[in-house]
Amino acid sequence: METNASNPLLDFSGLPRFDAFRPEHVTPAIEQLIEEAAAVVAQLEAPSDNVTWDNFVVPLEEATERLGRAWGIVNHINHVADTPELRAVYNENQPKVTEFWTSLGQNEALFDKYKAIRAGADYDSLSPARKRIVENALRDFRLGGAELPADKKERFGAIQEQHAAISTRFSENVLDATNDYKLLIEDEAELAGIPDDARDAARAAAEAAGKTGYQFSLHFPSYFPILQFADNRQLRETIYRASATKASDMGTVFSEAEKWDNTQNIAQLLKLRHEEAQLLGYRNFAEVSLVPKMAESPEHVISFLEDLAVRARPFAEKDLTELRAFAKDELGIEDLQAWDVAYASEKLREQRYAFSAQEVKNYFPEPKVIEGLFKVVQTLFSVQITPDTAPVWHPDVRFYRIERDGQLVGQFYFDLYARAGKGQGAWMDDARGRRLATGGIVQTPVAYLTCNFTPPATRDGKLQPSLLTHDEVTTLFHEFGHGLHHMLTEVEELSVSGISGVEWDAVELPSQFMENFCWEWDVLQGMTAHVKTGEPLPRALYDKMLAAKNFQSGMQTLRQVEFSLIDMHLHYDFDPSSQQIVQELIDSVRRKFSIMIPPAFNRFQHSFGHIFAGGYAAGYYSYKWAEVLSADAYAAFEEALEAGGGELLAETGRRFQREVLAVGGSRPALESFTAFRGREPSIDALLRHSGMSA
Ligand SMILES: [Zn+2]
Structure with missing residues (x-):
């Protein structure tokens, strides 16, 4: 047996030991942790007439948390410092880890234990967070078919398999058709x-x-x-x-196009989803999709989207009228067609709102931006962020601690620069979550914040700071918002602390909320300094940036709403007995909401991977949904600023911390939002921020 002295992946006493980590540690550690967790599961499966939180949930959580943390380190390193040796052990171990989690989710003995806790005399005395964990577990087992009678369970399993195979074929067809052309x-x-x-x-x-x-x-x-x-x-x-x-x-x-035709795959996927929904006792798949989400019902989502469509439509019509006139007068295009829209829009944007992205970058040296970000966070949430030390995986990686009143709240790694062996994009991931461990010790949360900015370079013998585009600044704030959700939590139960257990149509609330500061004039001034002159961003340049951001926002909003409504109706009104229904449903949505109907040959749904090969079925609306929540939450801060800022602003920050960030997934997101805002979400702020207010 490996020990934590010889294998750093088995040492859970503190922060991950990246300095001691080697690829050869992975297989022995992961195998041992799976074995240990499986042994705990086997013990917990045994019949018992006294199932309690302490004798069931606590040991299960502890055993699986160790596996989760160790695999989290491997996964993280694989994404930020990929080497052939590491990739080999990653690929070797990943199926074992996936299999363990999958079998856990289908373990009926564990399902029975959760049911026993739910029915037990002690349930009422559990904290709300613990009740929520039990309810979430029961919900996930039920949605996984655990409650079905034997014959239906078999059919449920067959549906999952067929669905996975057809979904894979759907994306392979898209890829093959893309590559062939x-x-x-x-x-x-x-x-x-x-x-x-x-x-x-x-x-x-x-x-x-x-x-x-x-x-x-x-x-x-x-x-x-x-x-x-x-x-x-x-x-x-x-x-x-x-x-x-x-x-x-x-x-x-295409040469042999019909072999990549997704028509039947789409019909089959919708049919299987419909059947799955009915097996589980729901009327349609949209209802199933919404069970673990914040939105209450398909009807609620549809009316939210239709409301947004009605409000955006006059602005979209104005955008289109302008575009048509411009195309006619300046480009000689008399009858604007679908293939002219991007072209004419680009020309119009250049003429009206052109500014140099390079010039904007000169105002955003990375150290100044980080200072600005920390200042916003420290002011709003009454915390202090200071440099800290920890073993890291690359010399460029920095480590910080967050304290409130001298007490450690959380820590995070900043891995900001692009380099070979590092995955694209930006993301937040958790190294460990907050919980009250045995012995009354609080385990504080730790986050990885990863970006891919241009590294600083030496020019004329002098080190020049990395200059960020405004998009990159926004990305940094976005990911830091996820980080705050993870780190400023006050929940003591791992499964619902921070972002854990948050409904996925609400998970982007804190991240998109933070993006708003990148458009706040007072904040921007404080976090810009021209790399040569040290001057803050000029107002005229800011105004151009803002106008460019909202360029054609009416048309863009309507387009996203159209996609979302199509997705919703395909999973809500679908009738498996009819053949033509897919195109008909799409056409009827367009007749009602589009201002420019695409040509009859348009088959965009045949490569709509989000809903047919991703996790977004009856969930595409969540992009707009999260924007509404974050804009409306931010509006509370704008209102406080308008009323003079000061103590009112500080109070708003404390309230956001208390009602949204601190509670994490321990209660429904709608409750958290309503507690913060004093009412349910409204779409007004999003429309105003996008330049669409009457
Ligand atoms: Zn995000």
Whole structure:
């Protein structure tokens, strides 16, 4: 047996020991932890007539937490410092870990124990957080089919398997159709307007295929520059048609298109979801999807979306009228078509709101931005952030601690720069969660905050700070919002502390909330300093940035609402006995809500991976939903500022901390929001922030 002295992954006494970690530690540690957790599970499965929180939930949580934390370290390193050796052990162990969690979720003996706790005499005396953990566990077992009679359980399992296979085929078809399509342009004159980098990539693709000229594909970075920039209207139409009919019955441009046609896969997926819903006792899949979410019912989501559509529509119409007039007067396009929209919009945006992204970057040196971020957080939530030390996985990684009144609240790693072996994008992940451990000791939360900014560089013998784009600044605030949700929690139960157990349509509330500060003039001034002159961001440049942000927000909002309504209706009104229903449902949503109906050949749903190959079925609305929550929460701070700031602002910060961040997943998100705001969410603030107020 490995010990924690020889294997750092088995040492849970403090922070992860990244300095001692080696790939060869992974397999022995993970195998041992799975074995230990499985042994605990086996003991807990044994019949007992006295199931309590202390003799059941506590040991189960402790055994699985150790596995979760150790695997979390492996997973993290695999994402930020990938090496062939580590990837090999990661891939070797990942199926074992997944299998363990899956079997836990289907363990009926454990389900019975949770039911026994729920029915027991002690249930009423459990804290609200513990009650919620029991309820969540029961809910997840039920949605996983654990309560079905034997014959139905078998069918439920078969549905899951078929669904997974068809869903995989759906995305493979999209990928194959995308990869198969090639558009070769030999005459460079046809490429007028397309930027050099897109042309260079197309020339390289042609060369790699042994051809001369420029080869475009249906991968976004290849085809979108054509739609956005190509002066050649015919070329835009060609690529639009290819993209809009991808993996569909209309995909005639492909050699053997029908083999990638997703028509039947879509119908099958909807049919299986409908059947699953009925097995579980629901009327439709939309109802199933919403059970673990914040939104109450499909009807509620649909009316939320329709309300947003009605409010955004006049602004969308104005956007479109402007675009049509501009296309006619300036571009000579008399009848604006679907393949002209991105092109004309780009030209209009350039003419009206052009500013240099590089010039903006000069005002955002990274140290100044971080100072500004910390200042916002320290002021609003009455905490202090100071540098701290811990073993790290790369010399660029920094470590900080958050304290309130001299008490440690949480700690976090900042891994901000792009480098080889590090995954793309930005994210927050937890190294450990807050809980009250045995012996009354509080385990404080620790977070990983990862970004991919340009590293500082030495120029003329002097180290220049990293300069951030405004998008990168926003990303940093966004991820830090997730971090605050994780670190400022005061919940003592691991499964509902911080972001754990938060409904997933509410999980983006604190992150998108933090983004708003990046558009707050007073905050921006304080966190900008021109890299050469030290001057803060000029107001005129800020105004242009804001106008560009809200450019065509009416049209964009309506488009997102249309996608969300299509997703909702496909999972709400779907009738498995009818064949034509999918396109008909989509058309009827468009007739009601679109201001520009796409061409009849458009089959965008055939590559709508979010809902057919991702986790967003009857959940696409959550993007807009979370924006509404975060904008409305932020509006409370705007109101406090308008009323003079000061103590009122401080009180609003304390209230957000207390009612939203501190409680984490320990109570329903709607309750938390309402407790903070004094009422249910309203869409007004989002419309105002997007420049859509009457
Ligand atoms: Zn996020």
